[in-house]
Amino acid sequence: MSATTNDFDAAKIARNSAGARVDLVLVSQMVTRGAKVLDVGCGDGELLHLLGESRDVDGRGIELSREGVNECVAKGLAVIQGDADTDLADYPDDAFDYVILSQTLQATRHPRAVLEHMLRIGRHAVVSFPNFGHWTVRLQLLFAGHMPQTDILPYSWYDTPNIHHCTIKDFVQLCNTIGVKIEKAVALNAWGSPLRLNAPWWFWNLFGEQGVFLLSRKD
Amino acid sequence: MVHVQPLQGQTAPDVPRDADHPRDSLIAHFGADKPLKLDAGLELSPFQIAYTTYGTLNADRSNAVMVCHALTGDQYVAQVHPVTKKSGWWETLIGPGKSIDPARYFVICPNVLGGCMGSSGPASTNPKTGKPWGLEFPVVTVRDMVRAQAMLLDHLGIDTLFAVVGGSMGGMQVLQWAASYPERVFAAVPIACATRHSAQNIAFHEVGRQAIMADPEWRGGRYHLEGSNPRRGLAVARMGAHITYLSDAALHRKFGRKFQDRENPTFSFDADFEVESYLRHQGSTFVERFDANSYLYLTRAMDYFDLAADAGGTLAHAFKGTQTRFCVISFTSDWLFPTSESRATVHALNAASARVSFAEIVTDKGHDAFLLDEPEMSGIVRGFLEGARKARGLTGR
Numbered sequence: 113m114s115a116t117t118n119d120f121d122a123a124k125i126a127r128n129s130a131g132a133r134v135d136l137v138l139v140s141q142m143v144t145r146g147a148k149v150l151d152v153g154c155g156d157g158e159l160l161h162l163l164g165e166s167r168d169v170d171g172r173g174i175e176l177s178r179e180g181v182n183e184c185v186a187k188g189l190a191v192i193q194g195d196a197d198t199d200l201a202d203y204p205d206d207a208f209d210y211v212i213l214s215q216t217l218q219a220t221r222h223p224r225a226v227l228e229h230m231l232r233i234g235r236h237a238v239v240s241f242p243n244f245g246h247w248t249v250r251l252q253l254l255f256a257g258h259m260p261q262t263d264i265l266p267y268s269w270y271d272t273p274n275i276h277h278c279t280i281k282d283f284v285q286l287c288n289t290i291g292v293k294i295e296k297a298v299a300l301n302a303w304g305s306p307l308r309l310n311a312p313w314w315f316w317n318l319f320g321e322q323g324v325f326l327l328s329r330k331d
Numbered sequence: 332m333v334h335v336q337p338l339q340g341q342t343a344p345d346v347p348r349d350a351d352h353p354r355d356s357l358i359a360h361f362g363a364d365k366p367l368k369l370d371a372g373l374e375l376s377p378f379q380i381a382y383t384t385y386g387t388l389n390a391d392r393s394n395a396v397m398v399c400h401a402l403t404g405d406q407y408v409a410q411v412h413p414v415t416k417k418s419g420w421w422e423t424l425i426g427p428g429k430s431i432d433p434a435r436y437f438v439i440c441p442n443v444l445g446g447c448m449g450s451s452g453p454a455s456t457n458p459k460t461g462k463p464w465g466l467e468f469p470v471v472t473v474r475d476m477v478r479a480q481a482m483l484l485d486h487l488g489i490d491t492l493f494a495v496v497g498g499s500m501g502g503m504q505v506l507q508w509a510a511s512y513p514e515r516v517f518a519a520v521p522i523a524c525a526t527r528h529s530a531q532n533i534a535f536h537e538v539g540r541q542a543i544m545a546d547p548e549w550r551g552g553r554y555h556l557e558g559s560n561p562r563r564g565l566a567v568a569r570m571g572a573h574i575t576y577l578s579d580a581a582l583h584r585k586f587g588r589k590f591q592d593r594e595n596p597t598f599s600f601d602a603d604f605e606v607e608s609y610l611r612h613q614g615s616t617f618v619e620r621f622d623a624n625s626y627l628y629l630t631r632a633m634d635y636f637d638l639a640a641d642a643g644g645t646l647a648h649a650f651k652g653t654q655t656r657f658c659v660i661s662f663t664s665d666w667l668f669p670t671s672e673s674r675a676t677v678h679a680l681n682a683a684s685a686r687v688s689f690a691e692i693v694t695d696k697g698h699d700a701f702l703l704d705e706p707e708m709s710g711i712v713r714g715f716l717e718g719a720r721k722a723r724g725l726t727g728r
Contacts, residue, residue: 192681
């Protein structure tokens with residue numbers, strides 16, 4: 113199970129005054145105008161639509177859920193039904209400028225392989241994910257003694273599609289392990305505002321509800 | 332069981348021969364100066380293509396949509412069929428207010444080469460002998476069909492198609508269009524099809540052909556000359572094929588084990604079951620409108636279809652550098668052209684960096700679903716074409 117529309121509760125994510133999800137706006141701002149973009153786990157196509165409208169990108173999407181795909185295609189978006197874990201292998205090297213994985217990493221079976229494929233297919237990768245090191249998550253496990261449930265991660269442990277949670281610190285470590293360059297990193301708090309840029313990693317790891325990373329190959 | 336009304340002013344369905352002079356159709360004639368080069372290494376000349384159109388071609392000739400029909404379809408896509416008097420075979424998708432609206436698009440639907448409703452085929456008159464071609468007609472391929480359609484497009488003065496749309500064998504033509512003439516196809520919608528015909532599908536076709544050829548009335552394909560017609564053979568071929576267009580679930584839902592007009596089995600080989608009666612009906616109505624030799628030729632064309640083989644063995648090479656936008660559609664219960672075939676097409680298109688959408692629609696209606704009223708399919712085709720229209724700068728009409 114991976115890359116579905118239901119990986120987390122999008123309705124609980126903060127939106128800006130124009131009604132756009134703040135995390136998606138942030139992702140879109142990391143993409144250069146007119147770029148060729150693959151959105152892995154594109155859901156109902158909100159990010160692809162935003163990228164098309166605001167950044168004039170040539171966007172494609174992969175989505176696991178049939179409803180999500182059919183909704184996207186009916187909106188005129190170039191989206192195919194597929195699985196991040198199995199279908200990225202079919203794409204040739206350097207096919208895209210950016211490959212985006214928005215709020216989907218934690219639902220993949222092989223996050224490391226997915227990340228490696230993303231940076232093979234695209235020159236850049238943008239990854240956003242819910243930070244499992246956030247203080248509310250930590251407190252639930254520490255004091256309540258149960259698997260954490262939050263606004264954006266509302267699932268019980270037994271029915272969650274999210275099988276590979278990580279913290280911002282974990283993700284940075286994975287990037288180092290596979291030799292990926294972090295071009296830019298932003299942590300958003302629960303209200304969707306970016307945390308102070310000069311804050312240390314431990315601060316982000318504790319107070320960032322989501323991490324958004326722009327990555328590139330180290331060469 | 333089925334009473335076919337004699338057509339007015341006719342004594343038999345092959346007089347006045349729709350194969351040469353189809354009713355309610357336009358015909359493009361290609362003379363000696365425009366021979367059709369065939370994959371078999373021959374040239375066909377003269378030849379003709381029958382077609383219908385709906386809507387109006389716009390001033391810059393950029394709103395043409397070609398609709399490709401399936402094995403037993405024809406050009407009567409959105410109008411009453413002159414022989415069966417039934418409504419057009421894709422009126423669920425094409426018509427005023429529908430996904431492909433003639434108010435927006437100039438729709439062209441040709442009868443395929445090798446067909447029997449006015450395009451040159453085995454049932455047509457061989458101009459050299461003045462008699463029906465029969466098996467003297469050269470064996471044609473899907474690529475030949477599309478080559479003839481491209482000549483029709485030249486004849487109409489249209490450079491680029493806004494879209495090519497089709498299901499099953501029609502979908503094969505769509506894929507062939509995109510592979511042969513990428514610069515002439517802005518958008519392609521191949522539905523319920525594959526880039527090659529599978530061994531299982533070739534096997535089914537062979538059973539159908541053997542049924543026709545085993546009918547003594549077939550007369551070695553010379554039935555037109557000898558005043559006979561292999562109706563039984565063609566009907567059996569149709570019955571067999573029709574099962575492959577449905578699904579176990581759909582057959583069960585529609586017929587189950589219900590008896591036809593009786594309470595108990597008759598302990599005979601009469602059509603005791605509803606499903607038998609239904610198939611016999613399908614077979615007997617089909618022979619009134621279709622030519623047996625044409626069935627041989629068109630099934631053969633599908634068998635030979637293999638885009639990867641044409642591209643040196645790698646499917647992605649068939650679409651190398653394509654700028655066409657694709658919308659591939661499959662159905663969950665289609666076992667003739669299962670989703671895995673469409674997925675292989677999509678993988679090849681991705682490998683060619685093509686702009687592709689792919690949707691699988693949940694239905695228990697089998698392969699035939701593409702011809703039925705499937706709101707999800709209509710919505711997807713509409714949305715995809717709308718997006719392509721914006722990209723093409725066709726909005727505002």
